Amino acid sequence: MIVVALVVHAMLLPALFFGVMFIVEKSYREAFVNEVRMHGLFLADSLNSTQILNSPQDLATWLDSVFLGSNSVYVELMNGEQRFLSTIMDESDVDKFQEDYRFGDHGDDVYYLSMPLDAPGGQAILRLGFDEGLVLEEIRIARTRTIYASAAYLVISLVLLVLLAVYLTRPLRTLQRDSRVIASGDYNTRLRVGTRVREFRELAKDLNLMRDTLLGTNERLRAEIENHVASERQRQRLQAQLRHAQRLETVGTLAGGIAHEFNNILLPIILYTDLALEDLQRDSPIRGNLERVMKLANRAKKIVNKILTFSRKSIEPGFESSDVVSIVKETVTLVRALMPATIDIQTSFDEKCGRVPVDAAEVQGLIMNLCSNAFLAMTEKGGRLTIDVRVLAGDDDSEHLPPGLALDHCVRISVGDSGAGMDQAIRERIFEPFFTTREVGKGTGLGLPVVHGIVVSHGGDITVDSTPGRGTTFHVYLPHIPLSSELPDGRSQTETLDSMSEKSK
Amino acid sequence: MPRVLIIDDEEDVRDALCEVLNRAGFDVGVAATSDEGIDDLRINPAELVVTDIIMPGKDGVTAIREIRGEFPDVKIIAISGGGNFTPDAYEPNAIMTTAYLAAAREAGADVILPKPFDRTAFVAAVRALTAD
Numbered sequence A: 001m002i003v004v005a006l007v008v009h010a011m012l013l014p015a016l017f018f019g020v021m022f023i024v025e026k027s028y029r030e031a032f033v034n035e036v037r038m039h040g041l042f043l044a045d046s047l048n049s050t051q052i053l054n055s056p057q058d059l060a061t062w063l064d065s066v067f068l069g070s071n072s073v074y075v076e077l078m079n080g081e082q083r084f085l086s087t088i089m090d091e092s093d094v095d096k097f098q099e100d101y102r103f104g105d106h107g108d109d110v111y112y113l114s115m116p117l118d119a120p121g122g123q124a125i126l127r128l129g130f131d132e133g134l135v136l137e138e139i140r141i142a143r144t145r146t147i148y149a150s151a152a153y154l155v156i157s158l159v160l161l162v163l164l165a166v167y168l169t170r171p172l173r174t175l176q177r178d179s180r181v182i183a184s185g186d187y188n189t190r191l192r193v194g195t196r197v198r199e200f201r202e203l204a205k206d207l208n209l210m211r212d213t214l215l216g217t218n219e220r221l222r223a224e225i226e227n228h229v230a231s232e233r234q235r236q237r238l239q240a241q242l243r244h245a246q247r248l249e250t251v252g253t254l255a256g257g258i259a260h261e262f263n264n265i266l267l268p269i270i271l272y273t274d275l276a277l278e279d280l281q282r283d284s285p286i287r288g289n290l291e292r293v294m295k296l297a298n299r300a301k302k303i304v305n306k307i308l309t310f311s312r313k314s315i316e317p318g319f320e321s322s323d324v325v326s327i328v329k330e331t332v333t334l335v336r337a338l339m340p341a342t343i344d345i346q347t348s349f350d351e352k353c354g355r356v357p358v359d360a361a362e363v364q365g366l367i368m369n370l371c372s373n374a375f376l377a378m379t380e381k382g383g384r385l386t387i388d389v390r391v392l393a394g395d396d397d398s399e400h401l402p403p404g405l406a407l408d409h410c411v412r413i414s415v416g417d418s419g420a421g422m423d424q425a426i427r428e429r430i431f432e433p434f435f436t437t438r439e440v441g442k443g444t445g446l447g448l449p450v451v452h453g454i455v456v457s458h459g460g461d462i463t464v465d466s467t468p469g470r471g472t473t474f475h476v477y478l479p480h481i482p483l484s485s486e487l488p489d490g491r492s493q494t495e496t497l498d499s500m501s502e503k504s505k
Numbered sequence B: 001m002p003r004v005l006i007i008d009d010e011e012d013v014r015d016a017l018c019e020v021l022n023r024a025g026f027d028v029g030v031a032a033t034s035d036e037g038i039d040d041l042r043i044n045p046a047e048l049v050v051t052d053i054i055m056p057g058k059d060g061v062t063a064i065r066e067i068r069g070e071f072p073d074v075k076i077i078a079i080s081g082g083g084n085f086t087p088d089a090y091e092p093n094a095i096m097t098t099a100y101l102a103a104a105r106e107a108g109a110d111v112i113l114p115k116p117f118d119r120t121a122f123v124a125a126v127r128a129l130t131a132d
Helices: A002-048 A056-069 A133-183 A198-279 A286-310 A324-338 A360-377 A424-429 A447-457 A493-503 B011-023 B034-043 B060-070 B097-107 B119-129
Strands: A072-079 A082-085 A110-119 A122-131 A320-323 A343-349 A355-358 A383-391 A410-417 A461-467 A471-479 B003-007 B027-031 B048-052 B075-080 B111-114
Touching: A002 A110, A002 A122, A002 A133, A056 A072, A056 A082, A072 A110, A133 A198, A198 A286, A198 B011, A198 B119, A320 A324, A324 A343, A324 A355, A324 A360, A324 A383, A324 A410, A355 A360, A355 A471, A360 A383, A360 A410, A360 A447, A360 A471, A447 A461, A447 A471, B003 B011, B003 B034, B011 B027, B011 B119, B027 B034, B034 B048, B034 B060, B048 B060, B048 B119, B060 B075, B060 B097, B075 B097, B075 B119, B111 B119
Parallel strands: A343 A383, B003 B027, B003 B048, B048 B075, B075 B111
Antiparallel strands: A072 A082, A072 A122, A110 A122, A320 A355, A383 A410, A410 A471, A461 A471
């Protein structure tokens, strides 16, 4: 840009100079010529209006006075054939007359002029030559002055240009450099404003604003992308889990179906082998083989049980007649230790619950899960967690129980929170595998379905009561199956079952 | 001789239990379905019914309830092969062995025995329930 300005200046300045000079010269010349002509006219007039022409003496004097009194260097009068010259004129100057009427030409610095006169004897001409020297000198001086002025202007304008260049380009370069730094990834840099020029300050401010906005957008986009990547990963994880769960389900279904068939097949095998052993003589050689068959059949029975356990169906060995209240109390102690002070824990236990056949570990896990859900519903504002265990009497909420569970054989464990509650739509889906109202990454949505599975595998049921804005309570019903019920002859059924498992070892 | 009725859809199970009880000195009747069993009970009164739970048609729990209703003095032993028996994919509501047996108990069964069980235990239970 500076170069352009310089070039323009370089082109304009001479033009300007010559233009100025031209005008100056022209005006000087015109002034000179006008003056000269006027003078000539005046002289001609004075000759015309007097009798000097008639008197050669007077004429000679007049000619001399003209020569002396003005800047004319040549004075000649032609009267017909007679020629009169000023006597003071130099010999070398005689006969130099040229009709040139042009200023500055011919190199002799004289402007010649001839004026016709009214003479008595016919044509008379006054010829004058004026010295151009002074004017030329003045022109020269003017030219010199113009040159000086132009040079000064050039220098000043150069200096100004340089200053302007520095003044303007430095902030521009700074902006440029800073932009490059930002573009190369150093987003913490801001554009510097190293100048007092208002336009640049505004520009820098606007650019910085743009940068901040873009950075903001950048960050948001990046966060979004990270979010997407995370949910994508989560989705894939969940898909893998789902596939795994589905495979388990298939195995479970298969196992369930097979178990039934196998158990129905194993029973006659065991019974017939037993009968055959009874029919055999004490020392029969076949006894050994048959006993082996018996052992194998019992082994098969255990394997079928294991398969069912693996697919998380309930198998009696995991169940023990337990004091539910004490299991829950133990769990609550743990829960109290884990909950923050913002959660107020209230418990109530009916000691008459007695013993219920449960898998103690599963029941503990179930309670922990429900308490954990309750806590998550109350993390923001705290609240109250209530845990209640009681035996149900005959006239309570009968509609919640599944068929087959009569009320006086039921222990109900209730876990309640004072959180946000759930509406009908959520309540209906709460036990659905992978259903969760939490954000991606928090919670797999498998907690309650597992709880549900555990409860059902105990022959029980689970229901949920919830009021949006007030809280939620889960009720777990565990049937009071009296596996240890008395048989009419006084023996307990557990005894017969135990003797069964003894025999099968 | 006390009569025992066996209700089970598996022929081999019926036959095996029949032979076991015959040898133990019981008069035994068999039925392949709940309805057959209840019909038989009306014709041939029995002191004890041994019934499977999972059967096509009417399931054992319903049968137990009906038998209990119609023959309040009859003793009932409920047996079951257990397992998850729904044909569709994993159904969290499916009833498990203990639940089957719990349901049977609530319906009125006196003793519940998961299959496969010992001959000795079975015979002991039958004897105990028909003792009077």
